[in-house]
Amino acid sequence: xxxxxxxxxxxxxxxxxxxxxxxxxxxxxxxxxxxxxxxxxxxxxxxxxxxxxxxxxxxxxxxxxxxxxxxxxxxxxxxxxxxxxxxxxxxxxxxxxxxxxxxxxxxxxxxxxxxxxxxxxxxxxxxxxxxxxxxxxxxxxxxxxx
Numbered sequence: 133x134x135x136x137x138x139x140x141x142x143x144x145x146x147x148x149x150x151x152x153x154x155x156x157x158x159x160x161x162x163x164x165x166x167x168x169x170x171x172x173x174x175x176x177x178x179x180x181x182x183x184x185x186x187x188x189x190x191x192x193x194x195x196x197x198x199x200x201x202x203x204x205x206x207x208x209x210x211x212x213x214x215x216x217x218x219x220x221x222x223x224x225x226x227x228x229x230x231x232x233x234x235x236x237x238x239x240x241x242x243x244x245x246x247x248x249x250x251x252x253x254x255x256x257x258x259x260x261x262x263x264x265x266x267x268x269x270x271x272x273x274x275x276x277x278x
Contacts, residue, residue: 143209146173160186160210162194170194187218211266233266
């Protein structure tokens with residue numbers, strides 16, 4: 133069955149790629165009409181670019197694939213709550229929905245602001261999808277680094 137859990141599993145696969153490449157394990161997919169149009173994972177170390185977050189890379193990939201600068205019919209699935217930089221990019225994309233797994237109390241946007249800001253006013257938010265699996269991958273990564 134194709135649902136939010138299915139697409140979050142796809143984002144988790146991207147996060148596992150990041151984990152394997154010693155990147156902070158965050159993965160993202162963008163979906164339109166039940167089809168994945170973009171996939172990405174954090175590549176900040178590999179690209180030597182602090183802005184190369186999974187969300188940003190997935191948005192850029194979707195824009196290029198679709199030949200557009202807005203994604204009003206799309207859903208972004210990301211394994212960890214977006215940071216403030218990524219929420220700014222998400223705002224401008226005009227996504228229909230944003231779905232994330234684990235909250236990020238240290239770097240996520242929500243500890244700074246209210247739950248829907250700074251997302252576009254029409255963007256719907258859903259959180260906690262495969263939360264434990266997403267959080268466990270992050271925990272394993274940082275335990276390895278210590």
